[in-house]
Amino acid sequence: MCISNKIGPPVEGEDFFGREKEIRKANRLLDSNHSLLLSAPRRIGKSSLAKRLIEEKKQQGWKCVYIDLEETTTEEGFLRLVIEAFKKNGIWKQLTEGMSKGLVSVLDRIEKVTIGGVVDFNIGKREEQEDLYKNLKELIKHDEDTFIVVDELTLFLGILNKSENGAEKVAFILNWLRSLRQVSKTNVRWLFCGSVGLRNFTTAMNLGFTINDLMEFGLGELTREEAEGLLSGLCKSEDMEMSEELINYTLDKLHWNIPYFIQVIFSKLAEEYEDEVTKESIDIAYNKLCSENYLSTWSERLSEYREYEVPARQILKALSTQSAGLEREAMLNILMTGQDASKVEEVDYILSKVLEMLENDGYILKVDSIRTFRSPLLRDYWFNKFVQ
Numbered sequence: 300m301c302i303s304n305k306i307g308p309p310v311e312g313e314d315f316f317g318r319e320k321e322i323r324k325a326n327r328l329l330d331s332n333h334s335l336l337l338s339a340p341r342r343i344g345k346s347s348l349a350k351r352l353i354e355e356k357k358q359q360g361w362k363c364v365y366i367d368l369e370e371t372t373t374e375e376g377f378l379r380l381v382i383e384a385f386k387k388n389g390i391w392k393q394l395t396e397g398m399s400k401g402l403v404s405v406l407d408r409i410e411k412v413t414i415g416g417v418v419d420f421n422i423g424k425r426e427e428q429e430d431l432y433k434n435l436k437e438l439i440k441h442d443e444d445t446f447i448v449v450d451e452l453t454l455f456l457g458i459l460n461k462s463e464n465g466a467e468k469v470a471f472i473l474n475w476l477r478s479l480r481q482v483s484k485t486n487v488r489w490l491f492c493g494s495v496g497l498r499n500f501t502t503a504m505n506l507g508f509t510i511n512d513l514m515e516f517g518l519g520e521l522t523r524e525e526a527e528g529l530l531s532g533l534c535k536s537e538d539m540e541m542s543e544e545l546i547n548y549t550l551d552k553l554h555w556n557i558p559y560f561i562q563v564i565f566s567k568l569a570e571e572y573e574d575e576v577t578k579e580s581i582d583i584a585y586n587k588l589c590s591e592n593y594l595s596t597w598s599e600r601l602s603e604y605r606e607y608e609v610p611a612r613q614i615l616k617a618l619s620t621q622s623a624g625l626e627r628e629a630m631l632n633i634l635m636t637g638q639d640a641s642k643v644e645e646v647d648y649i650l651s652k653v654l655e656m657l658e659n660d661g662y663i664l665k666v667d668s669i670r671t672f673r674s675p676l677l678r679d680y681w682f683n684k685f686v687q
């Protein structure tokens with residue numbers, strides 16, 4: 300078996316390439332009882348790394364759980380996902396003699412949820428809600444080595460925040476998750492994945508303390524060696540010849556060597572492959588990527604910026620026309636177009652927020668005082684799609 304070309308979903312097993320240093324580091328932290336916050340730009344391989352860590356921890360006999368909060372938008376949905384995932388992986392305690400009535404009743408509801416029954420959690424009623432979460436906390440087996448990955452937490456909390464009493468619900472969940480990590484001598488370790496936003500998000504809501512026990516874990520582009528290894532591994536899997544020079548030509552062209560970009564350009568090369576790869580065919584593959592929809596996730600996900608989506612788009616559009624980048628002043632002028640001069644402070648603040656979000660999510664890069672697209676591929680795509 301060898302690596303195969305996968306574009307889109309997290310990669311697992313043989314398809315997962317590299318990241319050895321990051322895995323070693325994460326293992327060290329988890330083994331010494333830390334919980335982690337994996338904050339990194341879009342499509343950089345967060346979920347794949349989390350799943351790989353789960354595979355490793357399972358082999359060491361840990362109980363592991365993967366919860367993808369992209370699948371839900373409500374508190375009820377959140378509870379169901381957690382309850383089902385914990386049940387499936389044996390995280391809940393068994394019914395024992397002498398258990399309090401409250402715990403027995405929650406265990407009963409857990410059983411019903413996992414067989415698809417209709418269960419009312421009464422989460423609308425404050426006291427019952429507090430009781431429920433308290434009981435759930437007590438029902439977790441804290442003495443066994445356990446690793447729980449919660450993917451896309453910020454995305455979920457952002458949506459929940461916009462619902463009725465959203466801020467309260469968000470605070471409640473973050474505090475509850477924190478309290479689970481604070482249980483004395485707990486052997487449960489957590490990994491929260493998502494774009495860097497979770498820190499910004501909690502700070503903006505004065506909830507920074509709810510995640511300040513998490514160890515920050517970054518994930519960047521592949522090292523040059525890993526990038527070469529991934530591209531040549533993909534070539535081998537399809538019996539394609541590609542010289543070292545051409546591999547380097549491709550990686551230089553991509554510039555920002557995240558595994559997703561390597562996988563998508565490879566798929567284009569493979570589609571057109573006859574009997575050799577040339578610089579010309581690499582250029583053609585690159586240009587195809589700029590005109591097709593492989594990179595559309597970067598545009599679609601801007602909807603998560605909500606009130607900042609429009610200014611973010613204005614900035615990205617302007618940056619896509621300027622490969623040398625733009626100064627802040629120029630970007631402020633763009634956002635001020637058609638606005639009353641008295642709004643300049645307000646617009647300047649919006650610009651700060653937008654730039655921070657775009658940097659965190661890996662769209663743009665700041666060098667000295669100049670902002671540019673982080674990836675020429677993304678810049679050329681943007682230009683093609685939204686300007687030309």
Ligand SMILES: Nc1ncnc2c1ncn2[C@@H]1O[C@H](COP(=O)(O)OP(=O)(O)OP(=O)(O)O)[C@@H](O)[C@H]1O
Nearest residue numbers: 305307308316341342343344345346347558559562
């Ligand atoms: N270690 C890896 N080896 C090979 N390909 C990878 C690896 N990591 C990521 N990829 C490529 O990147 C794609 C996206 O990976 P993944 O879903 O893990 O990223 P993500 O950071 O979780 O993305 P998102 O921000 O959309 O949640 C995969 O479909 C695959 O093409």
Ligand SMILES: [Mg+2]
Nearest residue numbers: 345346347450
């Ligand atoms: Mg992901």
